[in-house]
Amino acid sequence: MKQMQKKIKRVKPLIITKKNERDIEALKLKELHEEKQQTMQELKRYEHLYIAGIDKINQERQSTSRDQLKILEDGVDDYKSKWYHHLQKLREIEIQEKAQIAQLINAEKGLKSMEKLDEKYKENLEAIRKYREQKQLDETAIKFHRNKRT
Numbered sequence: 125m126k127q128m129q130k131k132i133k134r135v136k137p138l139i140i141t142k143k144n145e146r147d148i149e150a151l152k153l154k155e156l157h158e159e160k161q162q163t164m165q166e167l168k169r170y171e172h173l174y175i176a177g178i179d180k181i182n183q184e185r186q187s188t189s190r191d192q193l194k195i196l197e198d199g200v201d202d203y204k205s206k207w208y209h210h211l212q213k214l215r216e217i218e219i220q221e222k223a224q225i226a227q228l229i230n231a232e233k234g235l236k237s238m239e240k241l242d243e244k245y246k247e248n249l250e251a252i253r254k255y256r257e258q259k260q261l262d263e264t265a266i267k268f269h270r271n272k273r274t
Contacts, residue, residue, distance in 0.1 A: 125256070128249040135242045142235040149228040156224055160217045163210055170207035177203055
């Protein structure tokens, strides 16, 4: 019985550690998700700026004065470059996010296994207690029955 109690005491800090690991992995995933949202917003912003720039270039090309055409083309190229950069960043974040989800799942599995082990030890301890209690009740009943006969 004391061995079971020792096992239960040893498992408690492991459960706390596993919960902390799971919480850290969940926090990392949340941070990646927030970064992904920001990157998506920036991606959309540069996409709209690129499209607006293309429209301005088309208007400039249709006009007789093409003084700002080179400036507009350079601006559009810059927006396109930034849009592509954010698209690559978004893809990298998605890869990191998938890996982080796997890490979170592993941390959750580790926590569940420790919790199951703790539950098993508690069930075993309770079974030992019930067995000993029943044994004591049986011995008391036998003694009572013997004393009654004499």
